[in-house]
Amino acid sequence: MARVLLSTLATFTHKVSPIQLIRTSTAITHAPRYLSTTRGVLSERKYTEKHEWVAVDGKIGTIGITNYAQEALGDIVYIQLPEVGTEFEQMEECGVLESVKAASDLFTPVSGKVTEINSAIEDRPELLNISCYDEGWLFKLELTVPSELDGLMDEAGYENFLQENKE
Amino acid sequence: MLSLKKLSTNLLRNCGPLGAVSTSLYGSTSQPSPSRPRATEPPKRVVFISQSTDVFSNLAFEDWLYKNWSFEKRSILFLWRNSPCVVIGRHQNPLVEANIPYLESAGVPVARRGSGGGAVYHDHGNLNCTFFTARERYDRRQNLELICNVLNHDFGIQARANSRDDIVVGHDNKVSGTAAKLGRTSAYHHCTLLVRTDRQQLRLALQGDKTIQIKATHSVSSPVANLGDIGGKDMTVEKLLASLGRTYLTEQEQDPRLANGFTLVNPTDDWFPGLGKIEADLRSGEWIEGKTPRFTIRRSVSLPPCLAGTSASANITVQAYHGVVEEVRLEDGLMACEELTDLVLDISTSLKGTPYTPGIFCDISNRLRVPQPLHTQRSFL
Numbered sequence: 001m002a003r004v005l006l007s008t009l010a011t012f013t014h015k016v017s018p019i020q021l022i023r024t025s026t027a028i029t030h031a032p033r034y035l036s037t038t039r040g041v042l043s044e045r046k047y048t049e050k051h052e053w054v055a056v057d058g059k060i061g062t063i064g065i066t067n068y069a070q071e072a073l074g075d076i077v078y079i080q081l082p083e084v085g086t087e088f089e090q091m092e093e094c095g096v097l098e099s100v101k102a103a104s105d106l107f108t109p110v111s112g113k114v115t116e117i118n119s120a121i122e123d124r125p126e127l128l129n130i131s132c133y134d135e136g137w138l139f140k141l142e143l144t145v146p147s148e149l150d151g152l153m154d155e156a157g158y159e160n161f162l163q164e165n166k167e
Numbered sequence: 168m169l170s171l172k173k174l175s176t177n178l179l180r181n182c183g184p185l186g187a188v189s190t191s192l193y194g195s196t197s198q199p200s201p202s203r204p205r206a207t208e209p210p211k212r213v214v215f216i217s218q219s220t221d222v223f224s225n226l227a228f229e230d231w232l233y234k235n236w237s238f239e240k241r242s243i244l245f246l247w248r249n250s251p252c253v254v255i256g257r258h259q260n261p262l263v264e265a266n267i268p269y270l271e272s273a274g275v276p277v278a279r280r281g282s283g284g285g286a287v288y289h290d291h292g293n294l295n296c297t298f299f300t301a302r303e304r305y306d307r308r309q310n311l312e313l314i315c316n317v318l319n320h321d322f323g324i325q326a327r328a329n330s331r332d333d334i335v336v337g338h339d340n341k342v343s344g345t346a347a348k349l350g351r352t353s354a355y356h357h358c359t360l361l362v363r364t365d366r367q368q369l370r371l372a373l374q375g376d377k378t379i380q381i382k383a384t385h386s387v388s389s390p391v392a393n394l395g396d397i398g399g400k401d402m403t404v405e406k407l408l409a410s411l412g413r414t415y416l417t418e419q420e421q422d423p424r425l426a427n428g429f430t431l432v433n434p435t436d437d438w439f440p441g442l443g444k445i446e447a448d449l450r451s452g453e454w455i456e457g458k459t460p461r462f463t464i465r466r467s468v469s470l471p472p473c474l475a476g477t478s479a480s481a482n483i484t485v486q487a488y489h490g491v492v493e494e495v496r497l498e499d500g501l502m503a504c505e506e507l508t509d510l511v512l513d514i515s516t517s518l519k520g521t522p523y524t525p526g527i528f529c530d531i532s533n534r535l536r537v538p539q540p541l542h543t544q545r546s547f548l
Contacts, residue, residue, distance in 0.1 A: 050351055077283075078258040078384050078460065091351070096257060098384060101284035101332065102347035103257040122461075123382065 045133070046149055047158035052109040053133070056149065061110055064137045065097070065128070068162060073099040076125040080106075081117040081139055088112065088141070090148050095138070097128070110148045112141030210242045210304070212419050214412040214429045217247035222278045222289065225249060227446035228434035229297055229355065230281055235441070236299070238353050243299040244415045246408050249289040251365075253277045253372050256284045256346060258384045260459045262525070266374040275372065279455050282357060284346030285386030288372045292363030292393070294404050296411060298356045305354035307332055307347060313414060314343070314360070321410040322398040333389065334358070340392035362404045363395040376464075383460035456490035456522070463487075465498065466528045471536045474507045481507065483531055487523040494519065495531065510535060 045053045051069035054061045070076070078098040088094050088108045095106035117139045121127045128136040143149075153161060217225050225247045232243065252275055253265040261267065264286035265277045289295070298310045311328040318324040318334075326336050334343035345358040369391065395402045412429050436443030448454055465484045482498035495515035497508060514534050518527070 078382075080258065080460075098256075098258050098283040101256075101282075101345055102349055103281060103283035104349040105351065107351055 044154060046109070046152035046154060047161075048109045048152055049161060050107065052107065054109045054149070054152070056143065056146075059142050059146070060115060060140050061112060061143050062137050062140050063108060063110075064132055065106075066158070067132055070129050070132045070136070073097060073102070073104060075099055076128045079121055079125045079128065079138070081122065082114050084114050084117060086114050087144070088114070090145065106138070108141065109152060110141070110143055111145045112143045114139055114141045116140040208240075209419060210238065210240055210301070212416050213241055213243050214415060215243060215245045215432045216408065216412070216429050217245070218431050218433045219435075220248060220250045220291065222249040222252040222254060222276060223446050223449050224434040224442075225295070226254075226278060226280055226449055227442050228432065228439065229357070230445050230449075231434075231439050231442045232299055233281075233348060233350065233353055233355055234445075235439075236353070238299050238301045238304075242304070243297075244412065245297040245299065246412060247295045247297070248291060248293060248404060249295070251275050251288075251290040251368065251372075253286060253288055255279050255286040256384050256386075257281055257348075257458070258283065258460050259286060259386070260379065260381050260383055260462055261375075261455060262459075263375045263377065263379045263381055263383075263462070264373065264386055266372055267376075267525070269371055269374070277455065278449065279458060280346070282346035282348040282355070283384065285344065285384065286373055286375075287344050287359050288364065288369040289359065290364050290368065292361070292365065292395070292404060294360040294362055294407055294411075296358055296360065300354055300356075302349060302352055302354045305347070305349060305356065307345060307356040310356055311343075311345065311358070313418065314358070314411065317407070317410045317414050318394070318398075321414075322394070322402050322407070324394060324398050324402070331387065334360075336392055336394070336397060339390070341389040342392055342394050360407065361391060361393050362402060362407055363393055364391075366391060366393065378464070380463045380465075381460065383462070452490070452522075459487070459490050461486065461488040461493075468528060468532045468535065470507070474504065474510070474535060481511075483511065483528065485518075485523070485527055485531075490523055492518045492521050492523050492527070507535075 045055045047053050047066060051066040051072075053064050053066055056062075065073075076097055076099045078096075080096040080098075082088065082094040086094075088111060090109065090111045091107050092111075093105050094108045094114075097104045097106055118137050121136060121138070128138075130136065217228065219225055219228075228247075229245065232245070236243075251273075253270060255261055255264045255277065257280065259279070261277050261279070267277070270277060296310075296314065298307075300306075308328065311332060311334060314334060315326045315328060318326040324336060326334050326342065329335050329339065332345040333341045334345075335341055342361050343358050345356065347356040348354065373386075373388075394407070432438065434442060436446075451457075463484055463486045465482055467480045468483045469480045470478070484494075484496050484498055485492060486494045486496075495511060495518050497511040514531055517534075518530075
């Protein structure tokens with residue numbers, strides 16, 4: 001019985017968020033929270049090799065940075081987001097994240113026009129460290145070239161990419 | 168004192184040939200030999216020394232390299248110093264970090280850099296080091312260790328990097344502050360080194376207006392020391408520059424004759440096409456004031472008798488974002504008379520969108536003395 005439970009749990013966690021398996025101990029405790037991020041309206045997240053993610057609902061893409069990226073950056077102290085209405089091309093510089101004396105340029109993983117910014121993280125940048133896939137989203141944009149999504153990695157692909165680069 | 172030119176000639180004798188600028192700048196000598204696999208080839212190291220002491224030119228050169236060069240095959244140590252100036256971090260407020268009235272009267276510029284971190288004062292007694300690498304090779308602890316090793320071995324100064332990546336001596340007296348900029352493929356880490364900086368000027372220059380409320384990056388003020396006071400007369404900016412450059416080059420290449428020499432650079436648009444535009448942007452109000460994060464500032468403004476109710480003055484708060492006024496509001500509005508509340512609302516509407524200047528409270532005070540027609544009309548209704 002216990003064995004069955006354990007294996008169910010393993011599949012469950014894997015399905016929900018394989019990314020979180022990097023921090024195995026926290027992945028299971030936090031699983032329900034990450035469940036809520038994929039609540040049907042948003043498609044599966046797509047990832048870049050530079051650790052940004054995008055989740056699309058219709059024509060609107062929500063952009064954030066991955067758990068790997070937020071851990072590498074450390075405590076975020078200030079976030080400069082793009083202005084609503086600005087248009088960006090894929091991989092264009094669109095903001096700055098400042099963490100412990102380092103200013104990191106922020107790039108958009110897909111082309112589009114900014115429709116909304118997460119004003120909550122402007123006031124509380126630490127949300128990016130606490131919840132990078134949920135409350136710590138950065139901005140939303142209306143996709144101008146949706147086919148760009150095909151060039152990005154899915155969760156399994158991104159997890160493999162992280163593993164390969166670890167070695 | 169050695170001039171930079173003389174210094175580099177001296178170094179040539181010790182460190183090998185100075186790469187002719189035309190070839191070394193565009194990297195024909197830094198290609199890895201095809202017979203060796205690229206992965207095992209460490210990037211070639213190059214030392215640049217700026218011939219300018221203008222903060223905007225030097226910051227523009229940093230940004231130019233960061234934006235235009237690839238650091239896959241070469242790493243750069245850029246050594247530079249400036250005439251007196253204050254340099255604030257990417258997300259800081261010049262009014263909070265720098266003593267603007269004093270600096271303006273003394274003709275000392277305030278510059279905003281692209282990297283994070285806090286405000287610093289520069290003068291000729293301060294040496295700046297910028298380590299450029301590929302993003303994946305960015306390692307500021309390693310750079311700080313190199314500097315500490317040079318201080319220990321060449322000058323007998325026991326220095327260490329603390330948890331904030333500041334280099335400290337003795338009882339946690341700071342001699343160096345660190346900041347970094349990380350991009351998609353490139354990164355740089357730069358730090359200051361106080362050798363013979365005028366500490367009195369440093370203290371005065373960094374006395375900003377701390378009554379301003381900010382949600383931006385805070386500077387952490389620390390007691391500072393000069394390396395020159397510890398290392399004796401041998402500890403000069405010129406000697407430190409030479410030691411750092413030599414160690415940086417020979418650390419990797421054991422045979423100093425094979426190491427590249429130092430390259431003197433002139434950070435101008437002629438040498439580096441496009442640099443002039445970057446420099447103009449760095450000098451512009453759009454960058455220096457325009458990149459200031461949201462802040463609020465509250466002042467007590469005296470009221471004309473016709474508006475003064477229970478109090479002869481009112482607390483007015485101005486909120487600004489990116490150097491532009493967003494809102495003017497009356498604090499403790501419940502205590503104020505209706506005329507005052509309405510008048511402040513009118514003032515807020517007319518000042519919204521205008522550039523913030525410290526003189527704004529004078530302006531507000533004046534406007535409170537001249538009731539607007541709109542306001543008079545409204546009170547009749």
